[in-house]
Amino acid sequence: MKYALITGACINTGVAIVEKFLSEGVGVVFTGRNAEKVAAAKEGYLEKFPEATVLGYTLDSLLDERTVNEAAIDALFTTLDEKGIFIEHLVLNAADQGLGMKIFENPLTDFMRVLNTNVTWNYALCERAALRMKKHGGGSIVFVNSNTAYRAIPDRIAYEASKGGQLGMMRGLALDLGKYGIRVNAVLPGMIRTDRWVKNPDFYKDVPSRFTPLGDVADGADVADAVWYFAAHARNTTGAELVVDGGNMIQLYPIIPKEQ
Numbered sequence: 001m002k003y004a005l006i007t008g009a010c011i012n013t014g015v016a017i018v019e020k021f022l023s024e025g026v027g028v029v030f031t032g033r034n035a036e037k038v039a040a041a042k043e044g045y046l047e048k049f050p051e052a053t054v055l056g057y058t059l060d061s062l063l064d065e066r067t068v069n070e071a072a073i074d075a076l077f078t079t080l081d082e083k084g085i086f087i088e089h090l091v092l093n094a095a096d097q098g099l100g101m102k103i104f105e106n107p108l109t110d111f112m113r114v115l116n117t118n119v120t121w122n123y124a125l126c127e128r129a130a131l132r133m134k135k136h137g138g139g140s141i142v143f144v145n146s147n148t149a150y151r152a153i154p155d156r157i158a159y160e161a162s163k164g165g166q167l168g169m170m171r172g173l174a175l176d177l178g179k180y181g182i183r184v185n186a187v188l189p190g191m192i193r194t195d196r197w198v199k200n201p202d203f204y205k206d207v208p209s210r211f212t213p214l215g216d217v218a219d220g221a222d223v224a225d226a227v228w229y230f231a232a233h234a235r236n237t238t239g240a241e242l243v244v245d246g247g248n249m250i251q252l253y254p255i256i257p258k259e260q
Contacts, residue, residue, distance in 0.1 A: 008094025138181025190245025212246030
């Protein structure tokens, strides 16, 4: 059986990505930071896909702001090796959102935390996964990135820096790993209709980024489809970016209807 390792897969987009892979008959190993949420998510997956192979693991990215939890990554891959599970697809969805980071107020360690989670920790996961993909003749790595890698929004400097750095890392990995049959690509969502959207309708109805050329924002399933394309169909594509944002990145500014 083919397996995918999907990080940050207990809520929202992560759930949609797991369900996409399960619906295509791929076994899934998924991670989350909270043991109870991991257990609940696994139960939900098996309820929807009773014949599926789903393994959930609690995985913390950092020991502290400065230190990536390498031991936890090694423990996870050692466990998978012992179970005879080869990860053919690595999907890096987990992220520190770095919300509300103000340049003159937040300590440097807040910036370091976001960079270490979104860049350094993901590099460590890629390194361990790619070592095994190399032995098995290839594989696929997909970063769930963000259009904020190119378009800044207020009070998110660390997040934007991490997503820009992540794209540079993606291209470097694609170049260095291509000779081993390992493809590395990135999906760049814009605004996504998550549970935050549902819980704050008054706020989101006026957010400028919801006014896209297509007139709608993405659901988790839209992002999952893009991830699946890179994983399963893009045989001769590596180092590429696929934007899923309703066309927001092509706009100089959003066109907001007057009735709004």
